[in-house]
Amino acid sequence: MDHSYPYIASLTREPFLFYEMRSTAKLMAEGNSDDAIVKKIVEQNLFQYPTERSISRMAKACIKRLHAIEDASLVSAIASQPTDTAKQICLYALMKQSRLVWEFMLTVIGEKYRLREMSFGKIDLNTFFMRLQEQNDTVASWSDTTIIKLKQIIAKVLVETEYLDNRGADHLNPVWLHPVLENAIRSNGDTAILPAFNCFS
Template sequence: MDNTCPYIASLTREPFLFYEMRTTAKLLSSGLSEEDIVAQITSGNLFQYPTEKSVARMAKACLKRLAAMDDMDLVRAIAQQPTDVAKQICLYAMMKQSRLMWEFMLTVIGEKYRLKDSSFGRIDLNTYFMRLQEQDDAVAAWSEGTITKLKQVFAKVLVENEYLDDVHADHLNPVYLHPILENAIRSHGDLMVLPAFNCFS
C-alpha cells in the first residue's frame, strides 16, 4: 500500500459487497472484458438493486477492487472457494484498494493480535479516526456523518469476516488465515499485512 495514496471515503458507498464481488469475480474469471461484465451485470440486474445507475457504478467498483489485488488466481478463488475463504480474500482486496482499510487492519487489528489483546470496542474505531483527523487534512474535512458511516462499515466488515461476533461485541475472535490467501500474500511480498489476519509465523 502506497503511503502517498489519499484517504478516500468511498467505502461509505462501497462497503464490503461480498455478493457483488463474488458475482463480478465469476464473470471476470470466465474471460469477459470489463465492459461486457458491466453490461451483463447491469442488463441482468445481477446485483438485484432497485436502480440501474447504481448497478453499473457498483460493478465498476467491484472490478476496481478485484484489480487492486493484481492476482487472477485470487479472483478465481473469490468466485469458486467456500464462503469463508472467499470473504477473507474480499477483505484483502478491500484493504489493497483502500488505504483507510489497510491501515486500520494493520495498525488496530494486527497490533491487537500482536499484543495478544483481544479487547475491542467503539473506542478503537473512535481512536483510529481521531488520530487520522489529526494527521490528515482531507480526513479532518470529512463530516461527522461520513466518519460515523465509515465506522459502521468497518464494524460490519469485521463481523462478516468473523473477527467480531456482532457489531456490539467487546472482543476480537482469533481468526485463521486460509492457505490460498496466505500463499498469495507471501508471493506478493505483502508480509506486513499478515498480522491483520492473526498470522505471525
C-alpha cells in the same frame, strides 16, 4: 500499500459488497472483459438493485477492487472457494483498495493480535479516527456524518469476516488465514499486512 495513496471515503458508497464481488469475480474468472462484465451484470440485474445506474456504478466498483488484488488466482478463489475463504480474500481486496481499511486492519487489529489483546470496542474505532484526523488534513475535513458512517461500515466488515461475532461484541475472535490467501499475500510482497490476519510466522 503506497503511503502517498490518498485517504478516500468511498467506503460509504462502496462497502464490503461480498455478494456483488462474488458475482463479478465469477464473470471475470470466465475471461470476460471489464465492459462485458458490466453489461452482463446490468442486463441480468445480477445485483438486484433498483436502478440500472446504481448497478453499473457498483459493478465498476467491484471490477476496480478485483483489479486491485492483481492476482487472477485470487479472483478465481473469490468466485469458487467456500464463503469464509472468499470473504477473507474480499477483505484483502478492500484493504488493497482502501488505505483507510489497510491501516485500520494493520495498526488496530494486527496490533491487538500481536499483543494478544483481544478486547475490542467503539473506543478502538474512535481512537483510530481521532489519530488520523490529527495527522491528515483530508480526514480532518470529513464531516462527522461521514466518520460515523465509516466506523459503522468497518465494524460491519469485521462482523462479516468473523473478526467479531456481532456489532456489540467486546472482543476479537482469533481468525485463521486461509492458505490460498496467505500464499498470494507472500508472493505479492504484502507480508507487512499478515498481522491483520493473525499470522506471525
